[in-house]
Structures are given as C-alpha cells and as structure tokens.
Amino acid sequence: xxxxxxxxxKGLSEGIVGIQHNAFYMHHTLVGxxxxxxxxxxxxxxxxxxxxxxxxxxxxxxxxLTIEERNLVSTxxxxxxxxxxxxxxxxxxxx
Numbered sequence: 001x002x003x004x005x006x007x008x009x010k011g012l013s014e015g016i017v018g019i020q021h022n023a024f025y026m027h028h029t030l031v032g033x034x035x036x037x038x039x040x041x042x043x044x045x046x047x048x049x050x051x052x053x054x055x056x057x058x059x060x061x062x063x064x065l066t067i068e069e070r071n072l073v074s075t076x077x078x079x080x081x082x083x084x085x086x087x088x089x090x091x092x093x094x095x
Contacts, residue, residue, distance in 0.1 A: 039072045048083070051076035 035054050042051035055073045059065060065073070 036069065036072065039076070043072065043075060046079075048076050048079035052080055 035058055039051050039054040039058075042048070042054060051072065055069070055076055058069055059073055
C-alpha cells in the first residue's frame, strides 16, 4: 500500500514525538542514578577526561539540561582544556 503525503507526515511527526518522549524519559533515568553520580565522582577525584565523557552522554539527549548538569559539563571541559593549554605553553616554551 502506498502512503500519501499526509500519512507520511503524520507518521514522521508521531515518530519525532516518540523520540522526544524517550529522550525525556532517559534523561530523568540518567539523572536519577549512574551518569551524573559518576560525573560528580570523577570531579571529586580530578579525573576530568572521564567527567567530560560521562556528562557528554547526558548532553547528547534532546532535552534541556538542569543547572547542575550544565555546571558539570562546564567544569569538566574547563579543566580538560586548562590542562591542555598548560601543556601547550610548556611545549612552546621548550621549543
């Protein structure tokens, strides 16, 4: 059976709504337990590369991040980039 344009658009919009609902559900599940707890633990142990990797999983979801989540992402990237900039300065000085 060949679908008309209206049926295709309706199916597409229903699919998008389903994806958004799943992302919202996954976000609240991730917030509840492992991902953000791992990010906080990585921050406390100063393992910022791991902090960035764990917060990246939450940031990739199609939902708005909470203030705490944004702060975790920001802190992780700030520290990773800061360490790389310091290494670059040392290498530039040696040359």
